[in-house]
Amino acid sequence: MHVMIIGAAGMIGRKLANKIAKTSTLGNQKMRHLSLVDVVEPSQPDGFSGDVSLHTTDASQDGRAAEFIKSRPDVIFHLASIVSGEAEVEFEKGYRINLGSTMNLLEAIRNEAATSPYKPRLVFASSVAVFGAPLPDVIGDDYHLTPLSSYGTQKAICELLLNDYSRKGFIDGVGIRLPTICIRPGLPNKAASSFFSGILREPLAGKTSILPVDDSLRHSHASPRAAIGFLIRAATMDTAFLGNWRNLNMPGHSATVRNQIDALERVAGPKTVALIQRKPDPAINAIVGGWPQTLGAERAKKLGFVAEQSFDEIIQIYIDDELGGTLPA
Amino acid sequence: MHVMIIGAAGMIGRKLANKIAKTSTLGNQKMRHLSLVDVVEPSQPDGFSGDVSLHTTDASQDGRAAEFIKSRPDVIFHLASIVSGEAEVEFEKGYRINLGSTMNLLEAIRNEAATSPYKPRLVFASSVAVFGAPLPDVIGDDYHLTPLSSYGTQKAICELLLNDYSRKGFIDGVGIRLPTICIRPGLPNKAASSFFSGILREPLAGKTSILPVDDSLRHSHASPRAAIGFLIRAATMDTAFLGNWRNLNMPGHSATVRNQIDALERVAGPKTVALIQRKPDPAINAIVGGWPQTLGAERAKKLGFVAEQSFDEIIQIYIDDELGGTLPA
Numbered sequence: 064m065h066v067m068i069i070g071a072a073g074m075i076g077r078k079l080a081n082k083i084a085k086t087s088t089l090g091n092q093k094m095r096h097l098s099l100v101d102v103v104e105p106s107q108p109d110g111f112s113g114d115v116s117l118h119t120t121d122a123s124q125d126g127r128a129a130e131f132i133k134s135r136p137d138v139i140f141h142l143a144s145i146v147s148g149e150a151e152v153e154f155e156k157g158y159r160i161n162l163g164s165t166m167n168l169l170e171a172i173r174n175e176a177a178t179s180p181y182k183p184r185l186v187f188a189s190s191v192a193v194f195g196a197p198l199p200d201v202i203g204d205d206y207h208l209t210p211l212s213s214y215g216t217q218k219a220i221c222e223l224l225l226n227d228y229s230r231k232g233f234i235d236g237v238g239i240r241l242p243t244i245c246i247r248p249g250l251p252n253k254a255a256s257s258f259f260s261g262i263l264r265e266p267l268a269g270k271t272s273i274l275p276v277d278d279s280l281r282h283s284h285a286s287p288r289a290a291i292g293f294l295i296r297a298a299t300m301d302t303a304f305l306g307n308w309r310n311l312n313m314p315g316h317s318a319t320v321r322n323q324i325d326a327l328e329r330v331a332g333p334k335t336v337a338l339i340q341r342k343p344d345p346a347i348n349a350i351v352g353g354w355p356q357t358l359g360a361e362r363a364k365k366l367g368f369v370a371e372q373s374f375d376e377i378i379q380i381y382i383d384d385e386l387g388g389t390l391p392a
Numbered sequence: 393m394h395v396m397i398i399g400a401a402g403m404i405g406r407k408l409a410n411k412i413a414k415t416s417t418l419g420n421q422k423m424r425h426l427s428l429v430d431v432v433e434p435s436q437p438d439g440f441s442g443d444v445s446l447h448t449t450d451a452s453q454d455g456r457a458a459e460f461i462k463s464r465p466d467v468i469f470h471l472a473s474i475v476s477g478e479a480e481v482e483f484e485k486g487y488r489i490n491l492g493s494t495m496n497l498l499e500a501i502r503n504e505a506a507t508s509p510y511k512p513r514l515v516f517a518s519s520v521a522v523f524g525a526p527l528p529d530v531i532g533d534d535y536h537l538t539p540l541s542s543y544g545t546q547k548a549i550c551e552l553l554l555n556d557y558s559r560k561g562f563i564d565g566v567g568i569r570l571p572t573i574c575i576r577p578g579l580p581n582k583a584a585s586s587f588f589s590g591i592l593r594e595p596l597a598g599k600t601s602i603l604p605v606d607d608s609l610r611h612s613h614a615s616p617r618a619a620i621g622f623l624i625r626a627a628t629m630d631t632a633f634l635g636n637w638r639n640l641n642m643p644g645h646s647a648t649v650r651n652q653i654d655a656l657e658r659v660a661g662p663k664t665v666a667l668i669q670r671k672p673d674p675a676i677n678a679i680v681g682g683w684p685q686t687l688g689a690e691r692a693k694k695l696g697f698v699a700e701q702s703f704d705e706i707i708q709i710y711i712d713d714e715l716g717g718t719l720p721a
Contacts, residue, residue: 154502154560173483195636207536208552211636216556220549223537227545231483307524307540 064092065134066298069122069168070142071099074247075188075290077106079140082291084108089138090299100131101143123164128171135175138184138298141168146254147192147214147350154213161217169224173233185225186297187238189310191283193219194355201359211353222310229302229309237297237305242283242315242358242370244290245323246381255350259284262320263327263378266338269391275344276320281356283315285370286380296368304366314360314370316377326374330382331390393421394463395627398451398497399471400428403576404517404619406435408469411620413437418467419628429460430472452493457500464504467513467627470497475583476521476679479543490546498553502562514554515626516567518639520612522548523684530688540682551639558631558638566626566634571612571644571687571699573619574652575710584679588613591649592656592707595667598720604673605649610685612644614699615709625697633695643689643699645706655703659711660719 066089070076080099085108087094098116099105105117118131122143143164150157165187175181195211208219225236246267247260258275259282265272285293293313302309318326328336360368371377382388395418399405409428414437416423427445428434434446447460451472472493479486494516504510524540537548554565575596576589587604588611594601614622622642631638647655657665689697700706711719 209637210552210556211559213556213560216552219552223539223545223548223552227539227542230540231542308538 064089064094064138065096065098065136066094066138066140067098067100067131067134067136068105068140068142069100069164070140070144070188071105072101072103073142074249075244075287075294076101076140076142078287079142079291079294080105080108083295084111087111087113089295092299096136098131098134098136122168123160125167128164128167129174132168132171132175135181136183138186139168139172140186140188140294140298141165142188144188146252146257147190147212148253148255148257148347150214150217151212151255151350157213157217161214162220165221165224169228169234173228176233182232182235184298184302185234185236186294187221187225187236188294189222189238189240190215190218191240191242191312191355191358193222193240195353201357212350226307226309230307235302236309237300237302238310239293239297239363239368240310240312240358241290241293242285242313244287245284245377246385247287248381248385255347256282258347259320259323262339263323264381266327266335267331267378267381267386267390269338271338271340273340273342274320275342275347276351277343278321278324279319280351281317281319282351282354283317283356283358284374284377285313285315286377288380288384289370293368296366300366304362311363311366311368312358312360313363314368315358316371316373317357318374323374326378329375330378393418393423393467394425394427394465395423395467395469396427396429396460396463396465397434397469397471398429398493399469399473399517400434401430401432402471403578404573404616404623405430405469405471407616408471408620408623409434409437412624413440416441418624421628425463425465427460427463427465451497452489454496457493457496458503461497461500461504464510465512467515468497468501469515469517469623469627470494471517473517475581475586476519476541476543477582477584477586477676479546480541480584480679483542486542486546490543491549494550494553498557498563502557505562511561511564513627513631514563514565515623516550516554516565517623518551518567518569519544519547520569520571520641520684520687522551522569524682530686541679555636555638559636564631565638566629566631567639568622568626568692568697569639569641569687570619570622571614571642573616574613574706575714576616577710577714584676585611587676588649588652591668592652593710595656595664596660596707596710596715596719598667600667600669602671603649603668604671604676605680606672607650607653608648609680610646610648611680611683612646612685612687613703613706614642614644615706617709617713618699622692622697625695629695633691640692640695640697641687641689642692643697644687645700645702646686647703652703655707658704659707
């Protein structure tokens with residue numbers, strides 16, 4: 064089996080590559096070839112005995128997708144995207160990368176099949192940002208697409224394309240609407256949601272962190288480890304169940320910012336919590352305030368997608384996976 | 393005021409051009425310049441004293457929209473589209489024309505504003521095909537986008553773009569989801585919905601016509617005259633009411649095929665009805681069977697959009713507007 068990750072140099076892309084390289088399997092299938100694609104040079108994953116192809120290329124440019132799709136991967140993870148805050152400010156760039164790269168990829172796959180049959184599984188990382196206010200308390204899988212940001216609009220359009228290309232038999236697509244991934248390792252980014260990780264990650268490292276929203280803001284979260292699990296499940300599940308609706312809400316743990324801070328206090332104590340500084344930001348509130356609070360994910364749960372049950376668990380996963388299992392003294 | 397119609401050589405485009413040319417007004421505003429754009433040469437409308445510009449060009453080709461948007465129309469009607477049946481068979485053409493021309497137009501408008509402020513009213517002809525089965529009996533304005541055809545997918549994507557470009561202040565957009573237009577004058581076309589007009593128009597002309605679906609099929613209809621009224625209303629209404637949701641279900645008369653045939657019998661007698669030949673077509677049934685039966689259009693009705701109340705009225709409008717007011721002997 065040949066697996067390709069587009070957006071392989073991003074946080075999720077790297078974790079996914081390392082996870083599947085370590086076992087050389089995807090689901091129950093032996094993986095012999097791993098292709099990593101990103102605009103930034105992807106790093107070689109450790110401990111993989113099969114072939115690795117690295118493509119440093121901008122998939123949003125005309126013709127580029129056709130070049131790397133020629134190798135006919137059986138499974139493609141399409142994770143390449145710029146984040147919500149950046150897509151809101153850089154309108155043209157957002158459409159080019161978040162929509163253009165998906166359109167080019169879909170056409171490259173369709174055109175590749177012109178010579179001989181080819182229909183890969185395509186796993187697309189969508190987002191809860193396809194939903195916008197006013198929203199019911201719980202958003203079901205079949206809730207309408209009502210994005211209130213350019214990022215959400217781009218993801219919603221990709222979802223519609225995924226449905227139509229799957230319906231026409233050009234791909235076997237699965238879109239997964241990821242909740243906010245928490246705790247993201249590394250540095251803060253331009254995502255409007257960046258603070259959800261920041262208010263935990265920075266204090267855990269002994270640094271101050273800014274909280275730009277109210278403590279009562281509720282949102283849905285899953286760990287990076289859960290997100291990798293979602294992607295692998297989406298790549299290996301039986302898609303017959305999906306019918307014409309190829310996009311799934313992912314499960315997540317719904318929590319307020321207050322719940323996050325309380326969990327941080329239980330895990331790391333009040334001195335760590337004291338490093339959080341409240342500084343309301345209207346631009347971030349405008350974007351994040353319109354996002355869903357709780358996602359219904361009944362279809363995904365039936366299909367075996369699993370997330371965390373508490374924020375203590377989410378923080379512990381970060382400590383285990385990123386800090387070697389213990390808090391710094 | 394400068395008004396542009398893209399898709400001006402089509403049936404609705406021609407009727408709209410003639411209607412606004414005759415009075416030289418749009419709503420209460422004097423129209424001094426009318427630009428007609430189509431891939432087929434548009435015809436000069438009669439009785440207009442202002443300037444007319446004719447553009448024979450393919451708006452789906454790169455750079456073309458920028459050429460005709462340079463003239464900075466105040467109101468743009470974007471009607472250019474290939475029909476549902478054709479978009480289902482000609483996948484690439486459907487995306488190029490139904491989605492590509494809209495994307496090019498939106499970008500041309502956004503780029504035109506780079507030199508000095510420019511924000512036209514953009515009226516987009518969407519379709520009830522953005523909704524797909526399984527559907528509730530009545531589809532409200534806020535029902536989710538669930539297209540089951542490539543045509544419906546293309547229209548749904550254009551709706552999302554219209555929302556986002558309006559939200560960002562690049563256009564003042566209004567999308568109207570037209571019911572099936574009945575009775576279309578002229579020849580049958582490749583739309584899956586073509587027979588809805590055909591089973592009335594051909595018998596009224598003494599010709600046979602094929603009915604490819606069951607008599608019990610219910611659908612929502614409005615006359616070409618009502619459609620022109622919708623477009624003008626969309627061009628002149630106060631858009632503040634729309635908020636971030638720029639796309640409106642249009643009112644229509646919900647009727648079964650049986651209701652249509654009964655109305656035909658009342659207006660033209662049993663000999664005319666006898667010209668309808670039943671010949672089920674699975675491909676047409678597959679597309680049309682998934683379309684909504686009744687559209688809730690509460691938002692549009694509040695905003696003054698009006699359709700017919702009966703099929704007798706719809707047939708009479710055809711006789712008045714296309715047959716000079718009387719049936720052939």
